[in-house]
Amino acid sequence: MKNKTLITVFVVVLALALVFLWALEPGADVEIVDLHAPPIGASTPGKLDIVLRNNEPEPVDIWLDVENAFVDENGISHPTSRVIIPENSSGPWDVDFVSLQKPITLLPGNNSVKARLGYRLPGEYELEVKVSEDSRLLDSASLTVEVQPPELSLKLEYEKVSWKGLERGNDIELYGIYGYLINYGPSLAEDVCTNLSVTEERTGETVFTSSEVYDVGDYDKTTLWTWPDYPYALIEITRSGTSEESYMPVQNVIRGKTGDVFRVNVSSEWGGQTVSTEILVPTEEESVEKSEKKSEEEGGNP
């Protein structure tokens, strides 16, 4: 019985030793010497610079795996499918797009490889790069990539405008409101909910509200108006406070009477980030000036 057990144990150890001997055999001398990812934003293409050093005297074929290179909005990770190997040239297009379905040949010395990255949402992502040769892991390294969120800001401005076909002389004054949603951050902000709210300054009554959704790219700005050459909102000031003008295609039209001052507030919300800004239209000075003029015209005292 003892013999039988000994022989069985011997055969098992021998078999396992054969398997692991192969696995423990040293592979080519290749190492990851640098990993670097320039700042990247959500929904914008990024890249990972990898420097691999081949310490062997001859070229070595290796397999490269970049894990967590692409992460979708559900947090599901997808590997990068291609890497870019720059050629020895200064031309930006002299690159070789290499499929990761095939081994990459590393020349002796340092080899630069760029992998594509993409993240749908801001956050921290742990990248892992593995270099292997015939199933033997030669080296691995990891890098935390921080995907910055968009940095939103709003800007409003106004000016007196004229309107084609509007011929009512001094009886009507039009102010065009122009707004911009600015993104100082590296990430695209999609579906930014933006609300317009207009209150009459003296009474504090909200006279107009509207809501719209905008997209703004990384380090970019977007106009809040829908039609080029037309303002985001129009404030019409008349003696009576009403008019029949439709001002199409402008959707946000606020009507007031001489002496009215409106507080125009616009706010945007994206991913828990809220920004707002506001202006007075017309300014108190402009409004007083206008009221005085009106009283003079009517023969009364200001």
Place this chain on the structure above:
Amino acid sequence: MKIADIFTRRHAIFLLLILLFTGFSAGCLGQDPMEARVDSLVRELGNEDGDARLVAVYALIDIGEPAVPSLIKALGDRDANVRELSAFAIGRIGDQKAVEALSEALSDPEPEVRRSSAHALGRIGDKSAVEALSKALSDPEPEVRGSSARALGILEAPEATGLLIPLLQYEDDEVVLQEVVVALRRLKGPGAASALLEVLDHENEDVRREVVISLGELGDPVASEALLELFDEEELGYTAASAFGNLRSNQTVEKLTGLLDSRDPIIRANAVKALGNTEDPAVIPPLIEMLEDPALEVRKEAAHMLGTFGYLEAPGAEKAVTPLIRALEDRDEDVRISVIYSLGSFGDEEAVLPLISLLGHKDAAVRKAAAYALGRIGDPRAVEALTERVETEENWLERRIMAETLIEIGGTEAVEPLIMLLEDKDYRIRQSAAMGLGKLRATEAVDALLEALETERERVVRQAEVSALGEIGDKRAAETLRQLSTDRNEYRHVREAAGEALGKLEAKGEANASLPPLE
């Protein structure tokens, strides 16, 4: 001691399992990783999920030549999807090693596999597949026959012509027949034109059209009479006229000129087209005569064809200018428009004043054609009239056409009106004006462009203004461009354009600095 005494049955089973595990592990570790990856992808070709199959097939194509042995093996897989996609992948990789296996796959029980194999053989382009593809021309499935015919055409094997010609008579599927006709056109083999003439009266219009196009491309004079007979057909006559011009016959012009006297206006119009297609300057005088034809379609075609001679600057083409100017008075508007476009092709100053007068025509198509022609001629006398049109016209598209004509004419005369258009009420006109000023490198527009940038709100216009400053390359713009290129509150495209413009400006400055100072 017997072995049975040492090992019990339980020990024997345990040892066997260990040996199997060892063998399996060694096999896995020892397998070429590329081979393992290819095998795994080939297995995915049979995945129930269509997207997964697609990803696998393109990954295999990506791998290329190393995947071919496994793909060839997969042509014998039990799953028809795997076989079909393997053939597809081999075709995209284009490895000649697979020709024999693909040729055998033309006998696969599944028509999709046969079709995919035929298609792949065409892509690989190895002539050793001709025999197998020829057999597949009698496949029961039309799609396989069509793919095989197409592949034979691509292979350009001369012997394929003789195999395809009989199909013209007995192929009953119209789509396959079209493939056969196209293949014969590619092969350009002897006897193809005569054989194609036999199906010229086919009941299917698409087949007939392919035949006519093929007869033109084959260029065999044997087709001349048959093509001429088609000139009276409303649908096919025009294609026949185009094809006829390609025939290599000394009698082409003579025969066509004879048709100009036909009583049928469709025949005359097609004869005019065919004459124009010959590009023989000898046909210019008869074409000029046809500007007086009673049928408007003939006059229109004559005007159009004379324009092509103007464009080609054919010797003697200038003789057509005066008759064409006269034809501006034609009673039919379509003819007049054709005449206007033709005059633009000649670039003759004589046409400028008559064309300017048409800028005020009541019909927008005439006005646009006149602007186009004036732009081609490029005479500065048109600037004033064009500027007036941009200012008075309501339609923005027409206004932009006029503005772009101004740019095409160019010169100092066009710059001032373009500067004025930087203040236009329509952003598309402002954008065109800015782009034009850049294109013309109008130094005198720098101040106006800088001023416009102070108030302009539309991104595309700002971008055009900034780019224009870069094109002009005047150092007065440097400071503004520098500010814009770093302004975080600016549109990104504008910021980038400013950076590029600044680069151009600096490069120009450096280039100038390297020049010796003027004496």
